[in-house]
Amino acid sequence: MARVKITQVRSIIKRPKTQKLAIQSLGLGKINRSVSLEYNDAVGGIIRKIQHLVTVEEI
Template identity: 45%
Template sequence: MAKVKITLKHSVAHRIPAQRKIVKELGLGRINSSVVKPDNAAIRGAIFKISHLVEIEEVND
């Protein structure tokens, strides 16, 4: 199964609470923190809502 690496590139300070919640639920804390998640519809939907804050790259197993 494919995976995606999500890196937080912009601060979530002064963002709407829904965006802050998504960032926290993905496991991102500080700027430049990264997580590897499975590439599925739920994760892609979350990434879409905060795409202006993160950088995404695909990771091969």
């Protein structure tokens, strides 16, 4: 599977709890923080839920 770099670009202030939990589950939490994860269906679903808060690039 491919690896992806996920960077948080927007704040989670005034966001629903499910979106806050999704950000936490990826290991993010502050703007401009990045993580590198192995892409799979679970990670893809989380990314789709918070796609307006993050940027994703393939490594």
